[in-house]
Amino acid sequence: MQRNHNHTTIVTIEKVIDETPTVRTLVFSDNVMSNVLPGQFAMVWIPGINELPMSVMISKEPGKAAFTVRKHGPASTGLFNVKEGQQIGIRGPYGNSFDLKEGKLLLVGGGTGLVPMIRLLSFVKPADDVTVLIGAKSKDEVFFEDLANNMLENNPHKVIVSTDDGSYGEKGFVTDLVEKLVNESHFDGVYACGPEIMMYKTMQSAHSRNMFVQASLERMMKCGVGICGSCCVGEDLVCRDGTVFDGDHLSSNKEFGHFYRNKAGILEKY
Amino acid sequence: MQRNHNHTTIVTIEKVIDETPTVRTLVFSDNVMSNVLPGQFAMVWIPGINELPMSVMISKEPGKAAFTVRKHGPASTGLFNVKEGQQIGIRGPYGNSFDLKEGKLLLVGGGTGLVPMIRLLSFVKPADDVTVLIGAKSKDEVFFEDLANNMLENNPHKVIVSTDDGSYGEKGFVTDLVEKLVNESHFDGVYACGPEIMMYKTMQSAHSRNMFVQASLERMMKCGVGICGSCCVGEDLVCRDGTVFDGDHLSSNKEFGHFYRNKAGILEKY
Amino acid sequence: MNQLLYSKLSSLFKVESSLTTSIGQIQLDRPVMLASGILGISLDVFNRLYRSGVGAVVTKSLSTEPWEGYPNPTIFSVKGGGWINAVGLSNPGAPNFAKMIEPNQEVPIVISLVGSIPEDFEMMIKQFENCKITAYELNLSCPHVAKVGLEVGDDPELVRKIVTIAKNTTDVPIIAKVGLGTTHYLNTVSTAIDSGIDAITAINTIRAMAIDVETQRPILSNKFGGLSGTPIKPIALRCVYEISSKHDIPIIGCGGVSAWEDAVEFFLAGASAIQIGSAVGDNWIDVFNEINNGILQYMKRKNYSSIKDMVGLAKKS
């Protein structure tokens, strides 16, 4: 019988990888999750603690997948603390995925927003010329740089890191780099995932130059299936209409880049 | 989407055929019912009146099926009185079916028990040598004789009618004819449907001579799916284990031929 | 009468079928409403849902103050179909919500309210004085939050007071939403009617739970939640039939509607409109127009001019 993606499946964490002091990757076996599309996410139940939306990270081994989590509030810290051998529940995959163009591509990821970017990389064609921008606050928090380089071994490519404090790579916000790059040359596709302000500026830089751009949004999620309404951005429901939206669509959304809803559903400024 | 056989489907009666003063055939369109196996039945809902188990009669037209009903108590009389254009509900098909042998075959039908025999005829091979025995109380109540002859046009065949009062065909009980025929020659398959005593005697005649014999049993039915228990004969549930049983199996059943259960589930003698 | 003949005859006298319906004073263009708690959080979404075919949206149940609701997991998909949720009535509070919907002119909005004491309802209704409101729905039936919902609906004296104060605070029609609690819901209905209620929505979710066999824990953070979707439809339908057999009050059917046949069943049982919740999770918002279209085809086939032609027909037989 085919698995209903809404039914919770229990998986066992087989390996925990420390990416930075605050970011870990948890690897587990699951055929469905190993094959999700870039941009899709799972709802991850940490028994006794909470349930969180998580992008699905790739794993080198076939039939496996992973979550890469940054510890933040109680929920994500609960997931961060899951040990090898412990069980978690997953449902999904949910959401749509990126429309991957061919040619000259720009991928912009910040923090755990890199997860869908890495999965997107696993789909690029050998002829694609790929630039990956990784934004981080400081040297400590840079991860997936080597992974991105390895994955692009056979492509014309660049992986550029920028840190806010200049402790590693270029100094400054990753969005300044985006503005510079799209100004210098045309990209056939621009893809972003990370802090909303980063996605917003990336979208503006690319969209204003008529480049195809997509971003994968994050919002508070309770159901993941389009029932509860907690993930709405304007008239869109991120879990069901997204998470990936085109620049065309986003540029007319009044909330994107400016407002989000808190747990009570009240609109708050970023 | 495939139809779940337990869900009630509403069909419209398109034609009503008078077979005898007390027996009518009601024709309707339904692909599922037009393709059932001989021995299978439907639960037939006459809205506002009752629901009855009915063997599924063939129709000459593709995609159509029929019920042939004898008016008896209020339920069957309700079905008997359904007019062209009226709607009834059907669910099923339920039950197993006859195991049709090749060679020399004997089919024994009484009353509406002829219905599964007629469907069985539609499966015989041209080379089969088929004898059909039709039992009835009197001339008035004989039906399907011409139909059987027509269906066997291209086979070596005999259709023999016997009436209890001798007003048509041979005189006497059809079971006496069975005894005579199985005594005279070997049949590769003997099939019976009709009053229980008729099936019981047919089974005994054939089984005692080591012939392969099957009968399609009737019992009070409420659910048709093996839940309510009202159709039990010994340890068998007619709706789910049957309606068709082998002589081997039936000969060790203490209730077959002797007892049935009434609506309260009390065992009564035939 | 012979039905083939009838349908031939009646095709000569075809009426125009329309989806308009009235629930007492409430007039709707379409009989399919969005149920409370489903996507009901932002005016932009309301507008989208209205374009997608809903006759009215019912908001999330609002309280006097903003509520965060329960921690996740708040919703669980049942193997046999349906959902169990314990969102915990998270909502921005009536005052914030009223401000948000003030610009609305177009969408028929039903404001769902929860509270513990009669004065809560009075305070909240007053927030909406400057808004265009189609009706209020009093949530007397949420099965998983203490001191509100069912705990209120199960107390006849409190129901009487709440309905009375609500009726005294506004002229907008007031609907009571009932469910299966610890006292008989038909008593709650009687009390609400005696206190002047304009319509009844039946039913809310039914208290339920799910346990994960591997980790051996209740899955929802609140342990208990409310069962919705296809599993509760036969129960909701009998409630509508029972209410309409006992009372002459407009009814909105709610519970497990996922296809037009379900909606029609509710109409035949005595409902003048229906609400849809869980089916949105299964079929997304296309479900509204699919069901509208199915109802309309049925009405044409049966030669009905408006929904009321079929309301309660199953009670005649």
Added chain:
Amino acid sequence: MNQLLYSKLSSLFKVESSLTTSIGQIQLDRPVMLASGILGISLDVFNRLYRSGVGAVVTKSLSTEPWEGYPNPTIFSVKGGGWINAVGLSNPGAPNFAKMIEPNQEVPIVISLVGSIPEDFEMMIKQFENCKITAYELNLSCPHVAKVGLEVGDDPELVRKIVTIAKNTTDVPIIAKVGLGTTHYLNTVSTAIDSGIDAITAINTIRAMAIDVETQRPILSNKFGGLSGTPIKPIALRCVYEISSKHDIPIIGCGGVSAWEDAVEFFLAGASAIQIGSAVGDNWIDVFNEINNGILQYMKRKNYSSIKDMVGLAKKS
């Protein structure tokens, strides 16, 4: 503890897993019982079911006199899963039934009883003096027959009298079967416990209905029936959890069990055994051993020696 390590360690100390269970005084070889009303009419069938893996059969609910039950249609298959039945408690009456099962030595039989007055139960129990009976189950919860079942269960005074008289008539354990009626089932449970009941079965079917949209009639001849099968499982499970959280009484879970996971959920919620009804209609009688095997595999994996090792575990978290 690290679970991989744990399971490696525990595989060194494997216990023998056995399906035996006890429901108070009642000892069963297997925790899966046949629910009342399902195939429960003939001793031959009981023997077959016992060979097919049931730990005990519960008979159809018996009355003092034979009952024919309602006319067909008495059962309806719900699109979303499950069944609605209004068989109407057809049964041969306790005296006839007692005679039929007198020869039985092998099959553990639980006699289900319905009645309107306490003396009915006394009279019926006396019929079985010469039979080997595992327990009696008082049906206080059939939702679709007047004057018995739920109409009795909803009346606390009557429940008290019936349980008392039953306890005074026999030493065989007495189980009360409860369901969702018009009064709170937890009150019925409390009353039954106070009156000396030995165990609780939860739950019976839930009152429901279905209407055919073409002919516009309720389908069951009785209009209302009881909903059973997968749709009611999450509701039944919460009832078991609620009862076991409030009382220290052996519980038999019933409602929508169709796979071993369902059975385990009920055990974790506090049931010592479970009953199966509707799943027989879907998966036929193979369902019993499939579920027994699933439970046994689970027990081996979790290293449990008997059912009681897991009863109520979900309440710890």
